[in-house]
Every structure is written in structure tokens, then in C-alpha cells.
Amino acid sequence: MSPSWLRYFRPQDFVWLLLFSTLAALDAFLRPESGVAVRVLLIGLGVAAALESRIGAVTAIVIELALCYALIYPRGLDSGFFVFPLLPVISAATNFGLRGMALSTLAACAVYLSFLLRVDWKTNYLLPEDWFELALRALLYPVVGFLTFQLAEANRMKTRTLEATAFELAEANTHLQQAQAEIRRSERLAALGQLTAGLAHELRNPLGTMKTSAELLQRQVGGDNAIAAEMAGYIAAEVDRTNSLITRFLDFARPLRLNREKHDLAALLDRVIERFNREKSGGARSVSVFRNYSPDIPPMAFDAQLLEGALLNLVINAAQASPPDGVVTIKTRRVEGNPGPGVEISVIDRGCGIDPKNLESIFNPFFTTKPDGVGLGLAIVSKIVDDHGGKIAVESTPGEGSVFRVYLPAQT
Numbered sequence: 001m002s003p004s005w006l007r008y009f010r011p012q013d014f015v016w017l018l019l020f021s022t023l024a025a026l027d028a029f030l031r032p033e034s035g036v037a038v039r040v041l042l043i044g045l046g047v048a049a050a051l052e053s054r055i056g057a058v059t060a061i062v063i064e065l066a067l068c069y070a071l072i073y074p075r076g077l078d079s080g081f082f083v084f085p086l087l088p089v090i091s092a093a094t095n096f097g098l099r100g101m102a103l104s105t106l107a108a109c110a111v112y113l114s115f116l117l118r119v120d121w122k123t124n125y126l127l128p129e130d131w132f133e134l135a136l137r138a139l140l141y142p143v144v145g146f147l148t149f150q151l152a153e154a155n156r157m158k159t160r161t162l163e164a165t166a167f168e169l170a171e172a173n174t175h176l177q178q179a180q181a182e183i184r185r186s187e188r189l190a191a192l193g194q195l196t197a198g199l200a201h202e203l204r205n206p207l208g209t210m211k212t213s214a215e216l217l218q219r220q221v222g223g224d225n226a227i228a229a230e231m232a233g234y235i236a237a238e239v240d241r242t243n244s245l246i247t248r249f250l251d252f253a254r255p256l257r258l259n260r261e262k263h264d265l266a267a268l269l270d271r272v273i274e275r276f277n278r279e280k281s282g283g284a285r286s287v288s289v290f291r292n293y294s295p296d297i298p299p300m301a302f303d304a305q306l307l308e309g310a311l312l313n314l315v316i317n318a319a320q321a322s323p324p325d326g327v328v329t330i331k332t333r334r335v336e337g338n339p340g341p342g343v344e345i346s347v348i349d350r351g352c353g354i355d356p357k358n359l360e361s362i363f364n365p366f367f368t369t370k371p372d373g374v375g376l377g378l379a380i381v382s383k384i385v386d387d388h389g390g391k392i393a394v395e396s397t398p399g400e401g402s403v404f405r406v407y408l409p410a411q412t
Contacts, residue, residue, distance in 0.1 A: 020046030321351030
């Protein structure tokens with residue numbers, strides 16, 4: 001850990017204070033007749049330079065120019081302090097652009113050359129070598145200012161390049177992590193799909209035997225044994241429910257064969273809403289769906305049946321998460337950014353939201369937070385979107401709602 005005082009003082013601040021304090025001490029030792037005012041002004045220059053980062057570059061430059069004028073004033077054009085106006089020139093060149101440097105240079109030249117107005121031209125005159133010396137001193141300000149500006153600009157360009165490179169590396173790292181997460185999810189889906197397919201096929205035969213036996217038993221007992229008939233009915237009903245569940249497992253496990261044709265996306269979404277309105281039940285009965293379609297989406301190639309089922313699943317989930325009399329919004333828009341041009345379909349609810357710890361798992365098969373859920377709905381949705389070359393993502397805030405975003409590339 002660095003000392004706390006380093007947060008308030010830069011190394012160059014101590015250099016400025018040391019430089020001008022040393023000059024003040026040397027002036028007191030070698031030129032005691034110059035007076036205390038000169039030493040105070042020298043220390044003031046050092047303090048102004050050291051405080052530049054806290055009082056602002058413009059304020060520091062104005063103070064430095066005023067102190068330089070006061071230092072040069074006693075001897076005017078002959079003052080050896082003519083070099084000090086370079087301090088605000090250098091400060092402007094490192095903090096501002098070319099215009100700021102030029103203004104500071106003009107101000108420094110004005111501070112020094114203003115002493116020409118104090119010359120009594122009736123009794124004094126300047127020799128050619130004096131004019132040359134004066135021009136040399138005045139030209140020193142713009143030359144040093146421009147060279148400092150060039151060096152500072154090169155450093156600024158290098159800094160911007162490094163920042164841009166760091167940003168690109170961070171973005172690439174983010175994309176790499178996302179790609180690795182998608183690969184891991186795909187591997188899990190593939191392994192679970194194979195396992196599911198094997199189990200489903202192994203379970204179908206004994207379930208068929210169980211249902212046939214239950215139906216035979218029900219016919220045999222007839223009305224003689226009401227309890228046995230009722231139990232046989234329960235067995236047959238549970239076998240049908242299990243078979244339905246196995247069918248969903250197989251739908252998840254088997255490879256999808258897309259029937260791509262060009263369709264109007266808005267028409268597809270309208271069919272999704274119509275199906276939702278026909279099929280909604282329970283807490284979703286009072287939920288309404290709001291359309292927010294972008295008018296500039298051209299017809300796209302996709303499997304209408306599969307995509308309709310996937311989007312219907314998202315709408316049903318959003319409705320179930322919504323409060324009574326809530327609203328689910330379906331929004332579409334064209335996107336041009338990464339991973340490429342395409343269409344984004346957003347299903348937005350203002351319901352209970354998703355626990356942050358579950359966000360990475362909701363698309364995994366068999367993961368569910370519903371008491372009667374199986375955990376295949378969003379996994380199948382994700383698989384359908386993936387097979388279309390798209391992506392699905394979710395943003396959620398507990399207590400405020402969720403947004404499921406489905407991206408479909410334009411090439412589809």
C-alpha cells in the first residue's frame with residue numbers, strides 16, 4: 001500500500017517545490033539585496049505548480065503568469081527571470097490542445113514584451129544585439145511550447161492506443177468467456193440429450209405393458225370392484241402423463257430438422273399471441289400482451305412451427321411470472337452490432353424477476369423453480385434458437401421483472 005499522502009501529492013509536485021525553494025534559498029544567500037519579496041514570489045511559483053492538479057490547470061496558469069510578471073517587473077527586460085514564463089507555457093502544452101498552448105504562449109510573450117512599454121525611448125535605446133537578444137528570448141516561448149505539445153500529444157496518442165487495445169482485449173475476453181460458457185452448455189445438452197433418449201426408449205416398453213394391463217384389469221373387474229377399477233384408471237392416467245413427459249424428453253433429445261421458409265415475423269408473433277389468448281389459464285388468465293413491432297423488419301427464413309412454439313413458451317412463462325392484470329410486451333427491432341445484422345425479439349414482463357443465482361442455470365435441462373415444472377421448456381427454447389443460428393439471453397431484476405432477448409441473424 002502506498003502512503004496516504006501520495007494520493008494528494010504527485011512526485012513532480014515535490015520537484016517543483018524543491019526547485020523553487022532552492023532558488024529562493026540561493027537568492028537569499030547570493031543576492032541578499034534582492035529582498036524578501038523575490039523569494040516569496042519564487043516559493044509562490046513552486047506552490048502554484050504543485051497545486052495545479054487540485055486548483056485546475058487554467059487557474060494555475062493565470063497565477064503563474066501573474067507571479068512571473070511580478071518577478072520580472074523590478075528589472076524589466078534585463079531580468080534573468082524571463083525564463084519563468086515557460087512554466088505556464090509547458091503546463092498548457094501538456095494539459096490542453098494546440099489552441100490552449102498557443103494562447104498560453106501569447107500570454108507569456110505579452111508578459112515579457114509588455115516591459116517594452118516601460119522603456120523611456122527619449123533617453124534609452126536598444127542596440128542591434130539587444131534586439132537580437134530580445135527576439136531570442138521571445139521566440140523561446142513558442143518553440144519550447146510547440147515541442148512540449150508535440151511530445152505530450154505523442155504520449156496522449158500512445159495512451160489512447162493502449163486504452164483502445166485494452167478495451168478490445170477486455171471485449172474479446174468477454175466474448176471468449178461467453179463462447180466457452182455456450183460450449184459447456186452445448187456439451188451438457190448433448191450429453192443429457194443422449195441420456196434422455198436412451199432412458200425414454202427403455203421406459204416406453206414397460207409403460208405400454210403397464211397401461212395394457214391396467215386397461216385389461218379395468219375391463220375384468222368392471223362394476224364388481226369399484227376400488228380396483230378406480231385404481232386401474234389412476235394407473236392408466238399416470239401412464240399417459242408419463243408418456244407425455246417422455247415425448248417432451250424425446251423432443252428435447254432428438255436432432256431438430258428445420259423447415260426454413262420465408263415468413264413475416266410480425267404475423268408469426270400475432271399467431272403466438274392468439275394461441276396464448278386461447279390457451280392461457282390460471283394466474284395468466286388476466287394478463288394481456290402488448291405489441292411493439294418494428295416496421296422495418298423484412299421477411300426472414302425460419303421454421304415457423306418450431307419458432308412459434310419457442311416464443312409461445314416465453315410468453316407463457318412471462319405471463320406466469322406477472323402479477324394479476326399485468327402486461328407482457330413483445331418487442332422487435334433490427335440490430336446491426338455483434339454478432340452481426342439481424343433481428344432481436346424481446347419478451348418483457350414486470351413480474352417477480354429471477355434470482356441472480358439462477359440466471360446461469362435457467363436454460364439448463366431439468367432446472368426449474370416451479371413446483372410442478374419439469375425444466376425442459378427453456379432448454380427446448382434455447383435449442384430451437386441455437387439451431388436457427390441465433391442466441392437467447394435474459395436480463396432480470398428481482399421484484400421488477402425480466403427481459404428474454406432472442407436474436408435471429410438476418411442470414412437465416
